[in-house]
Amino acid sequence: MSAPLVRRPTEAAAIARAERSTRPLPPLPELFAGLCTARRMRDRHGECLLAHAIARRGEQ
Numbered sequence: 001m002s003a004p005l006v007r008r009p010t011e012a013a014a015i016a017r018a019e020r021s022t023r024p025l026p027p028l029p030e031l032f033a034g035l036c037t038a039r040r041m042r043d044r045h046g047e048c049l050l051a052h053a054i055a056r057r058g059e060q
Helices: 009-020 028-040 044-059
Strands: none
Touching: 009 028
């Protein structure tokens, strides 16, 4: 038997609010510095996050 799904209205409201809000991205030099650091540390997850942030910043 599996447990029934528990609905969390506050969690759903928080996610909906976060989807509607825009968060400013740091300046490009800071993002590129973070990308260089992530590459030196061999942090693939950090590289991916920073590369996507740079791409989003470029679209603005």
